[in-house]
Amino acid sequence: xxxFSNLMGTQTLLPIxxxxxxxxxxxxxxAMSAAGINLVEVVLRTNASLDIVTAIKRELPxxxxxxxxxxxxxxxxxxxxxxxxxIITPTISTALLTxxxxxxxxxxxxxxxxxxILLAKxxxxxxxxxxxxxxxxxxxx
Numbered sequence: 001x002x003x004f005s006n007l008m009g010t011q012t013l014l015p016i017x018x019x020x021x022x023x024x025x026x027x028x029x030x031a032m033s034a035a036g037i038n039l040v041e042v043v044l045r046t047n048a049s050l051d052i053v054t055a056i057k058r059e060l061p062x063x064x065x066x067x068x069x070x071x072x073x074x075x076x077x078x079x080x081x082x083x084x085x086x087i088i089t090p091t092i093s094t095a096l097l098t099x100x101x102x103x104x105x106x107x108x109x110x111x112x113x114x115x116x117i118l119l120a121k122x123x124x125x126x127x128x129x130x131x132x133x134x135x136x137x138x139x140x141x
Contacts, residue, residue: 002106004127007039007064007086016041016068017052025052029060041088043068044075053082066105073099080105088129092116097123 008014015032017040019025025048032040042053044067056065066086067079076099079087086106089096100107101123109120111128120128 001124001126002104004086004106004108007106009039011037011039014039014041016043017056018043018045018049019052020046020048022048022051022055025049026055026059029056029063029065033060033063038062039064039066041066041068041086044079045069050078050082053079053084057083057085070096072096076100076103090131092120094119 015037017025017028019028025042029040040056040063042049042056042065044050053065053067056063064085066088067082067084068088070076070079070087070089071091076087080103084105086108087100087103088108088110089100090110092109092111097109097119100109107125108127108129109125110131111117111120112131117128
């Protein structure tokens, strides 16, 4: 299993790109590249997102670009077809983890509780993305 941390290297944050047009997405990526950021996540929340992944890969080949907000097998296939260097999910399920287990690129499964962490571990993941608990209405943890 490819570890996401190997992609991160010495980069200490993973910025996201959420843009409504390919032009905007590429311009954001160019600004990040100029600032020394070489790893970015394009969240798949707009109609242009997959095209943005492809365009960044084409126009800025030194940047590693991944797809975030991957929630099912269809989106996963589209993200990989677009050229994603890694995959990030906002949540997990047995079905999603089964599909992710066939990925040749690093995957960072999203978790929000101990059950999610255990499920990801059972599928062999050593790294996860922890989503903040306040989204779950947990105020004091």
